[in-house]
Amino acid sequence: MARKHLLSDLVGQKLSAGNSEGNVDPDAVAPQYSPRGAIGAVSRSIELLKSQSLTELDPELIDASLVADRLDESPEEFEEFARQIKENGQQVPILVRPHPDVEGRYQIAYGRRRLRAAKAAGILVKAAVRSLSDDDLVLAQGQENSARKDLSFIERALYAAELESSGFQRPLIMAALAIDKTGLSRLIAAAKQLPADVIRAVGPAPKAGRDRWGEFSVRLEQKGALEKVRELLSSDSVTGLSSDDRFARLFDAIAPKKQKSPKAQVWKAEDGTKAARYKQDAKTLTLTIDKEAAPDFSDYLLSALPEIYASFKRTKQ
Amino acid sequence: MARKHLLSDLVGQKLSAGNSEGNVDPDAVAPQYSPRGAIGAVSRSIELLKSQSLTELDPELIDASLVADRLDESPEEFEEFARQIKENGQQVPILVRPHPDVEGRYQIAYGRRRLRAAKAAGILVKAAVRSLSDDDLVLAQGQENSARKDLSFIERALYAAELESSGFQRPLIMAALAIDKTGLSRLIAAAKQLPADVIRAVGPAPKAGRDRWGEFSVRLEQKGALEKVRELLSSDSVTGLSSDDRFARLFDAIAPKKQKSPKAQVWKAEDGTKAARYKQDAKTLTLTIDKEAAPDFSDYLLSALPEIYASFKRTKQ
DNA sequence: TCGAAAAGTTGCCGGCTGACAACTTTTTGA
DNA sequence: TCAAAAAGTTGTCAGCCGGCAACTTTTCGA
Secondary structure: OOOOOHHHHHHHHHHOOOOOOOOOOOOOOOOOOOOOOOOHHHHHHHHHHHOOOEEEEOHHHEEOOOOOOOOOOOHHHHHHHHHHHHHHOOOOOEEEEEOOOOOOOEEEEEOHHHHHHHHHHOOOEEEEEOOOOHHHHHHHHHHHHHHOOOOOHHHHHHHHHHHHHOOOOHHHHHHHHOOOHHHHHHHHHHHHHOOHHHHHHHOOOOOOOHHHHHHHHHHOOOOOHHHHHHHHHOOHHHHOOOHHHHHHHHHHHOOOOOOOOOOOEEEOOOOOOOOEEEEEOOOEEEEEEEOOOOOOHHHHHHHHHHHHHHHHHHHHO | OOOOOHHHHHHHHHHOOOOOOOOOOOOOOOOOOOOOOOOHHHHHHHHHHHOOOEEEEOHHHEEOOOOOOOOOOOHHHHHHHHHHHHHHOOOOOEEEEEOOOOOOOEEEEEOHHHHHHHHHHOOOEEEEEOOOOHHHHHHHHHHHHHHOOOOOHHHHHHHHHHHHHOOOOHHHHHHHHOOOHHHHHHHHHHHHHOOHHHHHHHOOOOOOOHHHHHHHHHHOOOOOHHHHHHHHHOOHHHHOOOHHHHHHHHHHHOOOOOOOOOOOEEEOOOOOOOOEEEEEOOOEEEEEEEOOOOOOHHHHHHHHHHHHHHHHHHHHO
């Protein structure tokens, strides 16, 4: 095997720095009407890899590979999927590579679900066998996942963190997940800050994104919050919910007590007109004048501002 | 064929009113960890439909069906795709139904790309043949598309509008596109307001969404805008761009001249402190006080507000 | 024919994501 | 050893999308 890095070579140069700043190099990526989900070049080469030599393998010969991507699905769902495969046969092949140590065995790159299903159904699995370096494998797997954008934020986070702790380089992970260094940094941070057991118990929560998971991990640092969450997670009222709802429930359950957002208040003038609303936070006061409720007041206020400020200075002197 | 409406029956009750208001009926949809893209029930039945009886058909026997979904892709891309199929064979079958009028012919439900490619490669196409009512067909097609979420806003809009003008009921279209009445209304509005030739010339523009297409159609109503756009669309400097960039270019080209957003201005006090910023639009004035630059001023302003308002009244009397 | 219900439209908001920019930390090379 | 470069982090923003709610138009039934 002269060439170990089919894919990683291909992405080669792009695997260097990596904010989405300057280094886009229009020629590296497909020109024109670029493919839907972007990732042009990689995607194309994946197809190349898949081409040629489809075989049918005994699922028992295939071992789990480096890193798991998605979180577990519910048994019923898997059931359904397996039944499907059993009846219709498997349409889309999986991708495997020869096991690096054990002759005659394989490691899976992607298609774990299909593999599991085939195993359960006791049938051979259609597979493409390729010699892939570890990097290639990760790239292929990641690409497969990001093509159908069905990984939730937290799944991507776990996946990224696992990749990193398996020793893969960030540029590679960035290419696999099709994100820039900012995004990757945040994914990994999220996965590291959150307790693994809590994440698993919550599940994939497809609607919960970066911000809310981040805020969640902040809230977890409050005294007693983690315990509270763990307790809730073992109660039926929570386990029965959908993953999204479960997240929402926990998220709310450990919300800081105090009306954290001293939300917009309406200021009413003496004559009753609701001329203004204001909102305060740590750094700013935002005052909003309603031009319909109080015509011209906004102009007046603006022109009076210097005077007001001056008189403020005076009181402070 | 006793049952013509496999699918539409299935979605049956849900096809009634249809904002996302009350009628969710937790039991109608898959419980628990519900499937990724949602659409539980429908998706499941689609699989049922696909099951059994895969055959290989001569592509020439298959006619185009009711409505086209996606916009054309670039020839190169199709080229690539076709080559792929030619080399690897077609993995995923397409779905067809017997032609309602002509014995021995078929109509395609989904998989037009694959069909075209097979035709080009001169090979038989793997197909599932089902008896589908028009409604079922649309549902299946729509479902297939929304599973892989790779239709852009404007493609969905065209598709929705075409469905509607072919006489399909809104509830059906809503189910097919997995959106609520609000979303559908907006899709159709967009497709109707925008000149078809312009849309086609711009292309799918995956990054352009509801807001910008909407704003674009408003801008097109300005005198001369449409002409300008058409002219640009025939110039090389624009045709050479990616669909997204093309959209962006046109969008900017007919931007209202005047700095429409009288964007935030900084107000500086006499002593030079940048105590405040303000922004105006038609309905409101928003004043933001920086608590760091001018400590306590925010409190002062707030407490002085009644007085200021009073003196404003006075000047106006 | 008319009033109520259904269907459709519009405004708006919250949450998600990707991106840029500025900043901090680590690595690298002379 | 230290300064420059690279890598990583954090703040922030624009744009996309789904959803709710209020409003307008159409349909329907008595």
